Amino acid sequence: MTQESMPLSHIGWDSFNRLPVTEKAPYLAGSDGRVFHVLLAQQFNRAALDSLGGLATRIRRTAKTEEGMTFLRGLMANKRAMLYFTQPSSRTFLSFSSACQILGVNVGEVRDTATSSEFKGESQEDSLRTFSSYFDMIVMRTQVGGLAEHTAWVLSNTERPIPIINAGSGKDQHPTQALLDIYTLQRSFEARGGIDGKTIVFVGDLARGRTVRSLAWLLTNYTGVRMIFVAPEPLQIGRDILNLLDAAGVTYELASDFETTIPEADAIYMTRIQDEWDTTEGESRKIDTSRYHFRPEYLDRLGPHAVILHPFPRRQEIPTAIDHDPRAVYWRQMRNGMWIRAALMALIFKKERLIDGYYASVR
């Protein structure tokens, strides 16, 4: 998982910030070309996704025994991670903190800088640099687009650069969500030749769901993947993503009728209406989204090996009656997030050989 690297400390912030997202990856690697900061889905190519998924699986299987858990817990017991979550998300927070616990990483939290008076008059840069001085990595979730990138850049220019993991940043990037989605697809298609050649149907609010955007991008690493984007017109996927897909030579279709796409799907990626991004009061309530729900009767139209994913939280788009169908993998998908995040941290701190060694020794 190495690639050409260029030191982030050798480029000005404005120049870095203005780079197209596809050209930022080299600056985020360590000097040895390995993954260091994890900020963008675009940092991960096919080889990186394969090795990350493999590592997640080895961690997951190792954790099945008491002895394996004890081994994992000792791996990073000397490391401390700051979970800087100023945008609340218990879901992602618990997933990361559980991943930390699996590897023995000690955790500190900052959650409420927005409301705390102690930060008045202090620059966010100083706050983050302060916090960084006690930790070995920062996992950062914030409503401020680009803050994770900026922090990575700031810390790369200090005596004590530490890796930043983007756990969701503004409307834009949520790379570990995309990675867990890929991992779920890898596991789902393990016995069917992997992700290559599969048809993925995306459904719902495709305009604003950052998970869809990142996942679509990551899928361009695979050959022969066909994507079908099913959404009401105002929530259809953005032209910018389609341009990327065009450039990558990916086959895709836009559709508005969900039901007819179901038999073609190897995976259906459901999403909820992201009305928290509405610019006017309740604009998305005017759209009839009920046609983009997965109705129980659709199960009959779904292929026997197809799977249903959802990044959660869900509202009405998937009734709980569907949860018991073995093709509904969204609960497993949630736990996959814990494993892939553990794998990512293990990779950043170069623990994969120790894990591989232990894994080989007990098989």
Added chain:
Amino acid sequence: MTQESMPLSHIGWDSFNRLPVTEKAPYLAGSDGRVFHVLLAQQFNRAALDSLGGLATRIRRTAKTEEGMTFLRGLMANKRAMLYFTQPSSRTFLSFSSACQILGVNVGEVRDTATSSEFKGESQEDSLRTFSSYFDMIVMRTQVGGLAEHTAWVLSNTERPIPIINAGSGKDQHPTQALLDIYTLQRSFEARGGIDGKTIVFVGDLARGRTVRSLAWLLTNYTGVRMIFVAPEPLQIGRDILNLLDAAGVTYELASDFETTIPEADAIYMTRIQDEWDTTEGESRKIDTSRYHFRPEYLDRLGPHAVILHPFPRRQEIPTAIDHDPRAVYWRQMRNGMWIRAALMALIFKKERLIDGYYASVR
């Protein structure tokens, strides 16, 4: 501590919910008949209380040495507990988290779902199932009566059922408080033949104090216990509890004059006025409760081996001047909560043999 068990996944929620509280216990045991979910005081019979108290004592004594602490800390280091405390209670929270630390259990927290926007539109079931996917048990405290039971039922119907411990649920149940009260009585009467045959005086707000209700119920497991309920008329204990006591053949008395009951007591269980449950503004302020305070001069009337308990927080019902009397055991009672909760978790995860083995080896 085994009993007949019936799988919670084989009964509908409505049917389970409608069962009398005394008939729910079999559904809360694991398939091996051992304790699994801990939701109700009614799950604990005499044998269960005896073995739980014994285990708590062995854990407490083991923790007195560095080596013993190290042993305990390794027992459940591979487990993760979610402390889901949407009803704030630093007291119970710290008691549970300390119990977790004693056994090496890793802890994650959810505290503020009521205010967090991330939960808008998501069912509580989904939230809880999400959180459960990262953990091995859930300790739950909530203002919503029955939520712990419902969560246990929901999770029992998934591929990954995990135990739920009720840390206080609505007006109704707070079983671990009742267990620590019993443990305090067990310790207090250790040299006096145990709880059988003792006279317990309950004082204060008996109508609304869930601890009194649960403790009274648990005391029916002992023979010859006499209960005296001392309260102002509007706050006297409810008919439903008295019916249970009648059914169990327990001797009890209702009284309104506190002072005269003191010489008869082996234990006095003081409580505060629970005005947070007032339905109208300040209804309990109209009641003169000063006659239900333990005045310093009452110490002279109290038997030399009698003890004073209080579930805390206290207000005026016990002046601090009494704290130094050796018969005031309420501070020790607090620490007993930590030990009994550790014992409960150790029991759920089947660690009692390891603890007994270690304990025997060092005596």
Added chain:
Amino acid sequence: MTQESMPLSHIGWDSFNRLPVTEKAPYLAGSDGRVFHVLLAQQFNRAALDSLGGLATRIRRTAKTEEGMTFLRGLMANKRAMLYFTQPSSRTFLSFSSACQILGVNVGEVRDTATSSEFKGESQEDSLRTFSSYFDMIVMRTQVGGLAEHTAWVLSNTERPIPIINAGSGKDQHPTQALLDIYTLQRSFEARGGIDGKTIVFVGDLARGRTVRSLAWLLTNYTGVRMIFVAPEPLQIGRDILNLLDAAGVTYELASDFETTIPEADAIYMTRIQDEWDTTEGESRKIDTSRYHFRPEYLDRLGPHAVILHPFPRRQEIPTAIDHDPRAVYWRQMRNGMWIRAALMALIFKKERLIDGYYASVR
């Protein structure tokens, strides 16, 4: 680090509270004369500062290797610390919790007693005594002056006294900040004969910055230290501190022109305007404080071995352009806080011999 000790349980609260700050130290030591409660800068004499700094350095160096970290993490793994931070301070909180993690200490938190309804009607004494019952020490930060002292006194009169560490109490004391400042000076002057004989320039809001007051006091332990206090008239250092310096025979000067003092400084201690203590709305905004900023051009006037400190947070008083100058040690100062706090806890729990032994064995 032993001194004459007098049991805190043998003096009434009012008598203790009325003692001059310089006479309280003996009551805060353990019965063996070692440090127990850490409440006041005045508890630390020259010998104590030297041994504490030495221990912090040995911990810091030990933590540089994986094996050393593992050793440290085992030192206090059986201890639990409560971080009672009702005055928010992520900075100090994270520093203490990281120090705890380095030594393996388990942490519990109480942060929000002011807003939580559960504390209504309960005395703060009861709350703190409750929390103390689960822990082995309390680290306390609060807006209430004297609360840490009072808690220490209350707990010393119970069966289970545990040490209290003052992490900032009201306007008055913040001893661990003063200790980390001293440690930073110790490290900065390591190759230049130590702190003795150095000139320290204090700049900014000297009237209200408790760090300045405590640091000035601690510096009286050294010989030949000269202090220059540079501030606008209304924010100049208080007469009470100057009286202490007079009594200690310390040379000091008051100045209002910052620039001319720079060439004389061995260390410059910058501070921000503490407008949170303004009694009327914005009184300190009327003062022109821009003359008390460290301008980039001042670097040319600063001696080649001099250092710039700042307790943080900073506002405009030091532009970020200065951060890259090697004489700007304020970021290192921040990390020093973590090491000195770890050293303090190790000392309280008598772990210094184990640390010294390990340190000697690997050199």
